Structures are given as C-alpha cells and as structure tokens.
Amino acid sequence: MIYTVTFNPSLDYIVGVDGLKLGQVNRTSSELMFPGGKGINVSIVLKNLGVDNTALGFVAGFTGKEIVRRLEEFGCQSKFITVDKGLSRINVKIRSDEESEINGQGPHISKACLEALFKEFDKLTDQDILVLAGSIPASMPEDSYEKIMAYLEGRGIKIIVDATGQLLVNVLKYKPFLIKPNNHELGEIFDVVLKSDEEIVTYAKKLQAMGARNVLISMAGDGAIFIAEDGTVHKSAAPKGVVRNSVGAGDSMVAGFIAGYLESGAMEIAFKTGVAAGSASAFSDNLATKSEVSALLNTLL
Numbered sequence: 391m392i393y394t395v396t397f398n399p400s401l402d403y404i405v406g407v408d409g410l411k412l413g414q415v416n417r418t419s420s421e422l423m424f425p426g427g428k429g430i431n432v433s434i435v436l437k438n439l440g441v442d443n444t445a446l447g448f449v450a451g452f453t454g455k456e457i458v459r460r461l462e463e464f465g466c467q468s469k470f471i472t473v474d475k476g477l478s479r480i481n482v483k484i485r486s487d488e489e490s491e492i493n494g495q496g497p498h499i500s501k502a503c504l505e506a507l508f509k510e511f512d513k514l515t516d517q518d519i520l521v522l523a524g525s526i527p528a529s530m531p532e533d534s535y536e537k538i539m540a541y542l543e544g545r546g547i548k549i550i551v552d553a554t555g556q557l558l559v560n561v562l563k564y565k566p567f568l569i570k571p572n573n574h575e576l577g578e579i580f581d582v583v584l585k586s587d588e589e590i591v592t593y594a595k596k597l598q599a600m601g602a603r604n605v606l607i608s609m610a611g612d613g614a615i616f617i618a619e620d621g622t623v624h625k626s627a628a629p630k631g632v633v634r635n636s637v638g639a640g641d642s643m644v645a646g647f648i649a650g651y652l653e654s655g656a657m658e659i660a661f662k663t664g665v666a667a668g669s670a671s672a673f674s675d676n677l678a679t680k681s682e683v684s685a686l687l688n689t690l691l
Contacts, residue, residue: 522553
C-alpha cells in the first residue's frame with residue numbers, strides 16, 4: 391500500500407478574476423474547489439493512475455469533513471486523525487493577470503494527535519511506500535519528519551520526501567528512497583545559483599552522498615533530471631503544451647514516479663512517467679488523469 395501524509399490539508403478554492411483590482415469589489419469568472427495539500431495531491435493523482443493508496447494526516451471541523459468527502463469522491467481512501475478544536479484551512483488561489491494565494495493556518499496539532507498518527511505508522515510493512523510531503527505546521531515540532539523516519543528506521547519501508555531546505559537536509563541521514571527538490575530549492579540548500587545541467591547533477595549527487603538513495607530534480611519548463619541509486623543520470627525535456635496551472639505539478643511528478651516504478655520496476659520508466667504526470671497537471675485545470683499522462687508519456691519514450 392502507498393500512504394501519503396499531509397499534516398495540514400486544505401480546501402483549495404481556486405477562482406479566476408479578470409483584471410483583479412485591489413481595494414475594489416471583484417467578481418469571479420470561474421470557480422473550482424478541491425481537497426488540497428501536497429500529500430493529498432499525490433493521493434489523487436495516484437488514484438487517477440489506478441494506484442490504490444491511503445491518505446493520512448489531520449483534519450478538523452466542517453472543512454475537515456469536506457476535505458475527506460471530496461477526497462472520497464476521487465476514490466481515495468483516508469485515515470485522517472480528527473482534531474477536536476479548530477478548522478482545517480481554506481486556501482484561496484486567485485488567477486488573474488498574475489497568480490496570487492492566500493493560505494489559511496489550520497488547527498493546532500496536539501501531542502495526542504501526533505501519537506495517534508504514529509499508531510497508524512505501526513501498521514506499515516516493508517511492502518509499503520510512505521510519502522512525506524509539504525511543510526510542517528507551526529503547532530508541530532520542526533523535527534517531525536525526522537521523528538517519523540527515525541521511528542520507521544530499519545523496517546524496510548520506502549520513504550519519499552518532498553520538502554525544502556533544512557527540513558529535507560535533516561532527513562537525509564535516514565536514507566530516504568526518493569527526494570524531489572526543484573532546481574531552485576537544490577541551489578538554496580547549498581547557497582549557490584545553478585546555471586547548467588552539469589551543476590544540477592553535481593549538487594544532486596551531493597545530496598546522494600548525504601544519504602538520499604534517488605534524487606529527482608524538477609525544473610519546470612526545462613524538464614527534469616534524475617540521479618538513480620546506482621549513479622546513472624537521466625534527463626528529460628518537458629513535453630510541449632500550454633501551462634494552465636502550476637498547483638500540484640510537482641506532487642503529480644511524485645505520483646507518476648511511484649506509479650511508473652510499481653508498474654515497471656524500472657527507474658527510467660518511473661522517471662519519465664513522473665515527468666509526464668507533472669506536465670499533464672500543469673497543462674490542465676485539474677490534476678493529471680491517466681489518459682493525459684499516457685499521451686504525454688508516449689512522447690517521452
């Protein structure tokens with residue numbers, strides 16, 4: 391089974407506003423609402439690609455119930471811990487001449503809630519994959535990812551981490567199966583500006599030397615680079631298309647990688663399926679579907 395963790399899920403309210411004017415009444419030209427959060431995005435795209443999975447994390451209040459309901463509409467299973475107080479957040483994403491976001495805070499996560507989540511981790515086996523994605527809410531310990539990976543160390547569980555900065559660096563000692571920074575995040579880790587594919591590969595291999603088994607670097611319109619555990623380097627240009635939505639593209643890449651890996655067992659196929667899935671979401675108003683991914687994957691193979 392694949393498990394995803396979203397500590398602070400949301401309802402994403404995505405509105406189109408023609409010519410947004412600050413300080414005035416604006417009317418929407420389009421409206422969409424989805425269950426949001428990086429792990430949840432991974433879960434939805436995995437299910438779209440035919441891969442069953444279970445979403446873990448925390449929800450609270452009526453917004454939390456709506457997140458679960460909408461996730462179930464996508465066919466996803468979930469075992470969220472219900473927080474007694476507060477509300478799961480609503481994130482507003484405004485599409486106008488520029489994209490703007492207003493993100494909510496979410497509920498306070500208590501020690502008891504964290505302990506309940508760790509009880510769910512007790513059920514994982516060496517046949518499972520765990521995806522840790524996104525930031526850690528202010529109400530939780532900053533080393534929560536480290537504690538999870540330390541707790542699961544030695545159990546043979548493949549752990550994928552999609553996080554940034556020190557949050558990512560601090561878990562490398564636990565040898566995650568896959569990490570997925572983008573090229574800018576990779577540069578920020580080492581305080582450098584990466585100007586070429588060669589430099590990206592050099593610094594991605596530094597992350598491998600620090601413990602990461604496989605490193606996937608997303609580069610938006612410039613495609614992606616993958617350094618496999620055996621040291622081989624794979625590169626892929628981005629498929630051609632019109633970018634309509636930047637939300638969830640990186641999460642879709644993670645989901646595509648997992649789906650490709652489970653189906654083929656081949657790292658190169660997993661990598662290219664990830665690239666296809668990330669691009670499919672970027673070219674759509676919604677998250678990638680199987681038919682969209684398959685069509686783009688055929689152009690990469």
